[in-house]
Amino acid sequence: MSGELTLKLIDTHAGGDVSRIVVGGIDPLPGTTVREQMVYLRDDADGLRKLLLSEPYGIPEMSVDLIVPATNPLAEAGYIIMEVMGYPIYSGSNTICTATALLESGMIPKQEGHQRFVLESPAGLVQIEAEVVNGVVEAITCGGLPSYIDSYRETIHVPSIGNVTYSIAYSGGFYALVDARALGFSLTLEEESRLSLCAYAIVEAIQAKGGFSHYTLGDVGPLPFLHFMGPEEQVGDGFYRSRSATYVHPGVICRSTTGTGTSARLALMHHEGRIQPGDKLETVSLRNTGFIGELISVRQEGPHQVVENTITGKSYVLARSEIVVNCHDPMVDCGGLHHILTSERGS
Structure with a gap:
């Protein structure tokens, strides 16, 4: 076993705040709601947050948003927010970035003009309105708490x-x-x-x-x-x-x-x-x-x-990438992480 695994990311920013959207490489999390899945990450798998917000992969000024299946049938997708201070139940900039990444990646099909859909955050359902002009997401409006x-x-x-x-x-x-x-x-x-x-x-x-x-x-x-x-x-x-x-x-x-x-x-x-x-x-x-x-x-x-x-606000896509998580690298701490990494090898 090489100890080498991959995470699929879409890096975005809204207003200058970089949000790394994790779209692949993490196993399904236990929990009947997105809030319960957030609690599991916080208490039993905090290694993902630490990995992506620390050297050599990231810096504390960034945020991480993990895409998870929605547990509410009204929502298109769920997401869990991770920041240097922990796990906020809601964030406007992270929501704007997550909605943009879902649309620009095709995980939620884009519709030209005015588009509405629902996401599930740890705080509950969030109404999203997107403005798509010539195939580009020009603005996201999300409900604040x-x-x-x-x-x-x-x-x-x-x-x-x-x-x-x-x-x-x-x-x-x-x-x-x-x-x-x-x-x-x-x-x-x-x-x-x-x-x-x-x-x-x-x-x-x-x-x-x-x-x-x-x-x-x-x-x-x-x-x-x-x-x-x-x-x-x-x-x-x-x-x-x-x-x-x-x-x-x-x-x-x-x-x-x-x-x-x-x-x-x-x-x-x-x-x-x-x-x-x-x-x-x-x-x-x-x-x-x-x-x-x-x-x-x-x-x-x-x-x-x-x-x-x-x-x-408006979010911009910065990168679409796969990062290598090598648990044998002395700079990488896989504690609190290895048990949720999908066991597929990167090509």
């Missing part, structure tokens, strides 16, 4: 920074939302490393205060994310634009503004009475890429006003 404000304009003392005012939103994960200008940032690419250090200090301080509980999911772990908000400008009727940056892990500022970060902004703007259903916000990254969030509707859930929203 219901979002709400948990805490509004609280203040915390952060060593080396001082007092910081922040709000907490849930949009698929809990986000700290902070005013970039109040912290001395213009949200330019040159500030990226300083933004990361600043966000890390703030997140550590908020985590030390305690965790947050979702109104139906309960304890979803410590606060992982921070979103820097630039000034908003109105660029059209019900259309706003703002520079933004999202921190997800020590040393990692996302290349894009992130879909969940954009959803969190919509929840805050509605909480402050500054947007209504039908209004849109374009968040613009340090690299001048953007996502457009639209507030669809609002409903009351206990003490929370919950915002239904969509996120629109």
Whole structure:
């Protein structure tokens, strides 16, 4: 036995965030839902995530999405999201990339014009709208998770920074939302490393205060994310634009503004009475890429006003490849991985 196996990948990016879509080489996972399959990967086969986000195959700034069969008959396919911080149940940029890869690979047949289908994420069913022009996927609109404000304009003392005012939103994960200008940032690419250090200090301080509980999911772990908000400008009727940056892990500022970060902004703007259903916000990254969030509707859930929203963006295919996984390579750790690798040899 050579110990050499292969994984089939489609590398994509949306807004600069690279998502590696795994389309072959992994055995079927146990679980009656995509959420249960995600839990199995997390608890018993985390080697796939570590392999593809670490040297020599990848870097922590990337994401991985594993295509799995849908367990709900309404969905065309399922997908499991893996990032350096773990297994988020939802991600806008990963959903946009996954939907694009499924269409561009033919796993879901493309239809010219406006196309609708459903995917199954660990968070549940996701409605997808694709715009296909001359055979090219030009835009993907996906449903964002219901979002709400948990805490509004609280203040915390952060060593080396001082007092910081922040709000907490849930949009698929809990986000700290902070005013970039109040912290001395213009949200330019040159500030990226300083933004990361600043966000890390703030997140550590908020985590030390305690965790947050979702109104139906309960304890979803410590606060992982921070979103820097630039000034908003109105660029059209019900259309706003703002520079933004999202921190997800020590040393990692996302290349894009992130879909969940954009959803969190919509929840805050509605909480402050500054947007209504039908209004849109374009968040613009340090690299001048953007996502457009639209507030669809609002409903009351206990003490929370919950915002239904969509996120629109474009993904590009970077590569279609087979990578060799050689478990005898001293740089490759097959622990937590070998038992889910399909035992077919690459040619």
